[in-house]
Amino acid sequence: MLTTRNIVFITGAFVSSACWDEWRVYFENRGYKTVAPPWPFKNGTAASLRAKQPNDVDLATLTFKQLVDHYVSIVTSFPEKPIVIGHSLGGMITQVICNRGLAAAAVAIHSVPPQGVFPYEFSFLKAGWRVLGIGTSLKKTYLMSFKTWQYAFVNGMPYEEQKAAYDKFTIPESKTVARGALTSDAKVDFSKPHPPLLLTAGTEGTIIPAHLSRRIYNKYKKNNGSVIEYKEFTGRNHFVLGQPGWEGDADYIIDWLKRV
Secondary structure: OOOOOEEEEEOOOOEOHHHHHHHHHHHHOOOOEEEOOOOOOOOOOHHHHHOOOOOOHHHHOOOHHHHHHHHHHHHOOOOOOOEEEEEOHHHHHHHHHHHOOOOOEEEEEOOOOOEOOOOOOHHHHHHHHHHHOOOOOOOOOEOOOHHHHHHHOOOOOOHHHHHHHHHHHEOOEOHHHHHHOOOHHHEOOOOOOOOOEEEEEEOOOOOOOHHHHHHHHHHOOOOOOOOEEEEEEOOOOOOOOOOOOHHHHHHHHHHHHHHO
């Protein structure tokens, strides 16, 4: 039975930490205390951060290891282990933190795969390869185009909602972070006992298709005494944090936290 009511939300790539605003209110209304700290060099509105594109050298040269260390320092600053919930690349970081035994429980929402699960799915490659910046300067940031956003995040939603979400949340990204997520800095030991872990996916995901999420779940050893669960939501795309009906996903997570 979990005793902590503290939650650390970890943001994924391409979007600002404001994507957690409604989730924070929702969880706090149910008795949790939450924080959603931005990445280093991403503390600002989407408009202010896009104004620096592509010349924000500090963000451009941020490494994946530095990003993980940033969130580890936040998680370990609590007097007791908090619950950690991450989306997309934040879901991968959540798994790293969980694997290190630093969380009371963890939820990885539409997670980028840790090292050891090769993402060969076509839609993942189509949606995400540009952020690697192959053949471009690593001292310049990458900004996902609206067209790619429509495919990678908000597929199936009305155009007006797609555009509003893009304007509100999409921000420049570090190519070095994306490349670092392919290295041993993103490694987890799938056979190691770990705190309770829930992996969620959506049937309409493109950048993180449900098939990829299931392969991550199947990689974990199931007979080491650890609680692990997989839940797939019908109709969910990668904009799960803001897609209409997100409350259903949040309710499932809250119920799961009560059970572990």
